[in-house]
Amino acid sequence: MEKPSNPFGINYYLGPDYFCDREIETNLLLSNIAQQKHTTFFALRRLGKSALIHHVFHLLKKKRNQQCIYIDIYATQNLKDLTNQLANSIFSLFPEKKGIGKSFWDFISLFRPVLSIDELSGTPELSLDIAQPKQLEKTIPQLLQFLDKQKIKTVIALDEFQQILSYPEKNVEALLRTIMQQLKNTTFIFCGSNQAMMHEIFNSAKRPFYASCSSLHLEQIDRILYHDFIKKTFLNYRIKIQDDTIDYILDFTDGYTYYTQRLCHDVVELKTKQVNETHVNQVILSIYYEMKGIFFQYRNLLTPTQWKLLNAIAMEGNVSKPYASQFIQKYNLGSSAIVKRSLESLLDKEMIYKNGLAVEMHYAVYDKFLMRWLQRN
Ligand SMILES: Nc1ncnc2c1ncn2[C@@H]1O[C@H](COP(=O)(O)OP(=O)(O)O)[C@@H](O)[C@H]1O
Ligand SMILES: [Mg+2]
Structure with a gap:
């Protein structure tokens, strides 16, 4: 990975050098994956769930003995959307029409796939033509069986998993749980940001996922470790910051990841070599300025x-x-x-x-x- 122009990521995972701590959680996930144990976890939005998954996937990909599939299902509204997202991610693992890619293409051809180019990203998008509900119910199991038969260990992370509760189809949990039990080479990570909904899916004795996954706890990053990380990261970019100023940032954000990253990110953008509280205040004011419209809109709503x-x-x-x-x-x-x-x-x-x-x-x-x-x- 290239050296980013700003070392404090606020949009996506920048790589292990720019990732703070999460060692216990990372090791637990790696160990679960090695043992093919499924994991579920919940944390508030913007605390670092998706980044943690990307971090673990980055480490796994380096070892090259695992395929990793990350699917954010926040925008999906029904089983068909989920099916298409899964088909797309498998397709992007094997884009070439040879070897496994050829077998996948032959398999997927049954569903009359339509390929289009996403206008924003320029990447090819696959969509399957499945009209019959009965066939739709079978497609995810078939896709997963296909992957599993390739005998490559695969990890599938389903991010914002609570979204399945809002699908019109009410059997998605049962359908996924059943197929999960039949797979031999596939491990799942389910994470979500709605505690009540995730709890309902995984901890209710009446539901299919009950007792199916090991769980992980994600809280704020340890304050001392975050403090050191901030100091070191600034220094690597030849910026000096006082301990008091770092405390000022962490007090302001209560140590919540995104907000902390955002303040540090914006401070770097000031291009000053010696950061003090005045700089942080300047950044806070410009964030307020930017957000004010939205804040007032909340008041109206x-x-x-x-x-x-x-x-x-x-x-x-x-x-x-x-x-x-x-x-x-x-x-x-x-x-x-x-x-x-x-x-x-x-x-x-x-x-x-x-x-x-x-x-x-x-x-x-x-x-x-x-x-x-x-x-x-
Ligand atoms: N351990 C970490 N070290 C550095 N930056 C992080 C860390 N965890 C998350 N981030 C950054 O914080 C922001 C919010 O994290 P994200 O993973 O999107 O949260 P969530 O998925 O819980 O909503 C992202 O920009 C991400 O890059
Ligand atoms: Mg996320």
Whole structure:
């Protein structure tokens, strides 16, 4: 990989040199894959799930004894979309029409594939012509069986997996679970950003995926390790940054990955050789400037009570007892019934999240930049 112009990735994985820690999680995934154990994990958006998968895939590809398929199903709306995404990723593994590529092409020809060129990326896109629901149900199993028979170890990561709950077809879990049990060379990683939905899929005793996967826990990156990483990464780009300034950044972002990466990324873009708090503040202000339109739009989309509750949660940072009279009175929120309704609506819109187990359970504003902006206004 080439040296990137900015070492703090905010859009995609830049390679192991620009990736901070996650050693325990990486090793656990590698070990599960080596043992062909399926893994599932959940984490809040923008904490680093997709980057972790790309990191693990990068390490696996170097060893060259595994095929890796990464599929983000966030944009899929039904089983047909999922089937096409899978067909496409297999197709891109074997683009040449020889060897396995030839067998795949022969196999896929049964579905009258249509090839087109994606206008934005310029890459070929395959779409299968499957009209019959019965055939549609069989296609994913057939595609996976095809792969499995090639006797190449394959890892398939399905990112934003909770999306399958919104498909009109209600049997997708059962269908996937059944085929998974028949495969000998294929291991799965399922990850998602909606805790309640992922929990429903994997931890409900009544559902097909129950007890089928080992799980992994992803939290914020360890603060000390992130601190060292930031310092070292700046230095490698000949930029000096004081420890206090790094603490200032990590306090501001609460150590959440994307927000931390974004501040550091934008600071690098200032092209200064010696970074202090003033530079960080300058970057924060320009992010607010850029986001202000969206923040005001949120206000227009929410009811006044929802907006008030969002502000109250932002002011507190974390709220573990939103129905407590102390909280309700402090922010003049009316009654607990009103809070309950607004809270559910804010959760539903993903303006806030509910996170943590039992006593540590709390609510917080999802977007940390929005949270800081609200605290300021
Ligand atoms: N361990 C890490 N070190 C450095 N950057 C990271 C790390 N994890 C994630 N990132 C960066 O943070 C941003 C958000 O991560 P991403 O994987 O997209 O989050 P998620 O999939 O959980 O929404 C991305 O730009 C990614 O490159
Ligand atoms: Mg992601």
